[in-house]
Amino acid sequence: MKQSLGANTLAQPAPVWLIGSYDAAGRPNLATIAWGGICCSKPPCAAIALRPATYTHGNILQRKAFTINIATEAFGRQADYCGIASGRDTDKFAATGFTAVKSELVNAPYVEELPLIVECRLVQTVEVGGHTQFIGEIVDVKADSAILSDQGIPDIEKVRPMIFTPVIRTYHGVGPYLGQAFQIGKEL
Amino acid sequence: MKQSLGANTLAQPAPVWLIGSYDAAGRPNLATIAWGGICCSKPPCAAIALRPATYTHGNILQRKAFTINIATEAFGRQADYCGIASGRDTDKFAATGFTAVKSELVNAPYVEELPLIVECRLVQTVEVGGHTQFIGEIVDVKADSAILSDQGIPDIEKVRPMIFTPVIRTYHGVGPYLGQAFQIGKEL
Numbered sequence: 008m009k010q011s012l013g014a015n016t017l018a019q020p021a022p023v024w025l026i027g028s029y030d031a032a033g034r035p036n037l038a039t040i041a042w043g044g045i046c047c048s049k050p051p052c053a054a055i056a057l058r059p060a061t062y063t064h065g066n067i068l069q070r071k072a073f074t075i076n077i078a079t080e081a082f083g084r085q086a087d088y089c090g091i092a093s094g095r096d097t098d099k100f101a102a103t104g105f106t107a108v109k110s111e112l113v114n115a116p117y118v119e120e121l122p123l124i125v126e127c128r129l130v131q132t133v134e135v136g137g138h139t140q141f142i143g144e145i146v147d148v149k150a151d152s153a154i155l156s157d158q159g160i161p162d163i164e165k166v167r168p169m170i171f172t173p174v175i176r177t178y179h180g181v182g183p184y185l186g187q188a189f190q191i192g193k194e195l
Numbered sequence: 196m197k198q199s200l201g202a203n204t205l206a207q208p209a210p211v212w213l214i215g216s217y218d219a220a221g222r223p224n225l226a227t228i229a230w231g232g233i234c235c236s237k238p239p240c241a242a243i244a245l246r247p248a249t250y251t252h253g254n255i256l257q258r259k260a261f262t263i264n265i266a267t268e269a270f271g272r273q274a275d276y277c278g279i280a281s282g283r284d285t286d287k288f289a290a291t292g293f294t295a296v297k298s299e300l301v302n303a304p305y306v307e308e309l310p311l312i313v314e315c316r317l318v319q320t321v322e323v324g325g326h327t328q329f330i331g332e333i334v335d336v337k338a339d340s341a342i343l344s345d346q347g348i349p350d351i352e353k354v355r356p357m358i359f360t361p362v363i364r365t366y367h368g369v370g371p372y373l374g375q376a377f378q379i380g381k382e383l
Contacts, residue, residue, distance in 0.1 A: 009312070009337035016239045017336040017349055018263055018313050020356050020369065021232060022208055044209060044232030045361060046244040047326040051204045054242060054328065056234040075206055083373050087380030102383055124197070125206050133321055135330055138235040140242070142323055148205040149197035156363065161205055163360045163367060168208050170358065170369060172351045173233060175344065176376040179351060181208065181358060182368030185271050189364060192275030195290055 016042075016173045023169040023178065025089050026055060027074035027107070027116045027124075028066035035107035035116035037099045038063035039078065039090030041171040042138065051145040053127060056138040062094035067129060067141050072113035075125040075143075080167040080180050082121060087178070112146045122151040123161050123168075204230075204361040211357040211366065213277050214243060215262035215295075215304045215312075216254035223295035223304035225287045226251035227266065227278030229359040230326065239333040241315060244326040250282035255317060255329050260301035263313040263331075268355040268368050270309060275366070300334045310339040311349050311356075 021041040028036050042056035053075060057064045067073050078086035085103040092099055100107050106119035110126050117124040127143025134140075154165040163181055170179045185191075209229040216224050230244035241263060245252045255261050266274035273291040280287055288295050294307035298314050305312040315331025322328075342353040351369055358367045373379075 010340055010343075012336040012338055012347070012349075014239055014333050014335055016233045016236055016241075016333070017311070017338075018210075018212075018233055018241055018333075019265060019311070019349065019351055019354065020208060020210055020358055022206070024206075042233045042235070044242070045204045045206055045230045046242065046328050047230070047324040048204055048246075049325040051202050052323050052326075053204075053206055054232070054234065054323075058236075077207060080373060084380050084383060087374070087376055087378065088383040089380070091377055091380050123205070123207070131321065131323065133319070133330075135240050135242075135319065136235040136332075137237040138240075140234050140330075142321075142328075144324075145202050145204070145206075147202055148200040150200055150205075152198055155198070158363070159200070160363045161200075161207065161360075162363070163207055163358070163365065166207065169373060170208055170351070171376060172349075175346075175348045175350070177351065178373040178376055178379070180370035180373055182370035185268060185357060185366040185368055186275070187364060188275055188359060188366055189279055190275065191366070192272050192277070192279050195272060195276040 019172050021171040021173055023078035023086055023171050025076040025078055025086055026063055027076055028063050029070050030066050035100055036062055036094035037089040039086050052142055053145060054140050054142045056140045058138055070114040071129040072115040073127050073143060074115045074117040076118040076121040077123040078169045083169060122154045123166050124149050207360050209359040209361055211266035211274055211359050213264040213266055213274055214251055215264055216251050217258050217303060218254050223288055224250055224282035225277040227274050240330055241333060242328050242330045244328045246326055258302040259317040260303040261315050261331055262303045262305040264306040264309040265311040266357045271357060310342045311354050312337050
C-alpha cells in the first residue's frame with residue numbers, strides 16, 4: 008500500500024547540468040539546472056527547462072543556442088554556485104574560476120574545465136506552465152581524453168557526474184556498475 | 196583541448212523509468228525509457244520521449260495518461276526486460292511478475308512492486324525529430340513508506356534508482372552523498 012505524497016517534482020534521478028549562454032553584450036553565463044534530459048535520438052536532441060525570470064532564458068532566446076556542461080563531483084561547489092547566483096549581476100566564470108571557450112559550432116560558450124560538454128542549436132521552444140522548455144539539436148559532443156573508455160566513449164565512472172534529487176535537494180555521485188542495458192533482462 | 200565525439204546523445208546521467216499505460220483493450224503495458232526528465236515546477240510536469248513505433252506511444256495518445264515507475268537496483272532485470280520486449284506481443288506484467296494497479300487519478304496502471312511512482316495526465320504532445328515528447332502534469336506521487344526519509348520525502352539512498360549512460364548503454368547505482376544543493380556553493 009503506497010502513500011500519496013501529492014503533486015510535486017519527486018521523480019528521480021535528475022541531472023546537474025550547467026547551461027552555457029552568451030548575453031546581449033557577449034558576456035558568457037552559466038546556469039545550473041536539473042530539469043532536463045535527452046528527448047530525441049535522430050537527430051540527437053536535448054530538452055532543458057528554465058523560468059522566464061532567469062538570465063539564461065533571455066540569452067537562449069536571443070542567441071538560439073546553448074551548451075550543456077555536465078557537472079562533476081570535482082566541481083560540485085562551482086556547479087552549485089551557478090544555481091544560486093544570477094548572471095544579471097554576477098560574472099559566474101570569474102567567481103568559479105572557470106574558463107569560457109567560445110564554441111565554433113553554436114553561439115554559446117562552454118566550460119574548459121568540465122570534461123564533457125554538449126553543444127546545442129535551439130530548434131524548439133515549448134511553454135510548459137511556469138517554465139519554458141528549450142529543445143536543442145545536439146551538433147557536437149566534446150570530451151577530455153581522460154574520461155574516455157577504450158572505445159572512445161565517455162565512461163561514467165571517469166566523468167563522475169553529479170545526481171540531483173528534487174525536493175530534498177541533495178547531490179549524490181555515481182555508484183557501482185549494475186549491468187549492461189538491453190542485456191540483463193534477456194533471460195526473462 | 197577537447198576531442199570532438201560528433202552529434203549524438205552522450206549527455207549523462209539519464210534516468211531509467213518504466214512508463215505504465217493501458218492499450219485499447221485495457222491491457223496494462225510497461226515501456227522502459229531513458230529520454231525523460233522533469234520539465235516544470237508549477238504545475239509539476241514531466242516529459243518523456245517515445246518513438247511512434249512503440250506500443251506505449253499509441254496507448255498514451257489514446258488514454259491521455261501515463262505513469263512513471265522509477266526503476267530500482269532490486270528490479271534491474273525486470274526494468275531492462277521492459278525495454279527489450281514489446282507490449283504488442285508480450286504481457287510484460289506477466290513476464291516480470293509485476294502487479295498492475297489501476298491508478299485512481301489517471302487512466303494508466305502503475306507497478307505495485309516499485310517503490311516510487313508518478314501519475315501523469317497528458318497535457319502536451321511535442322514532435323521532436325523521430326520521437327514524440329509527451330508532457331504530463333504530475334497529479335500525484337506515491338511511495339512505499341520504506342523509502343521515505345524522516346521528513347516523509349523519498350530518500351534516494353533507500354529508493355536506489357538506476358542510472359543509464361547513453362550510447363555505451365550501462366546501468367549504474369547511486370553513489371555517495373556529496374552535499375546539499377543551494378548550499379555547498381554559497382562560499383564562492
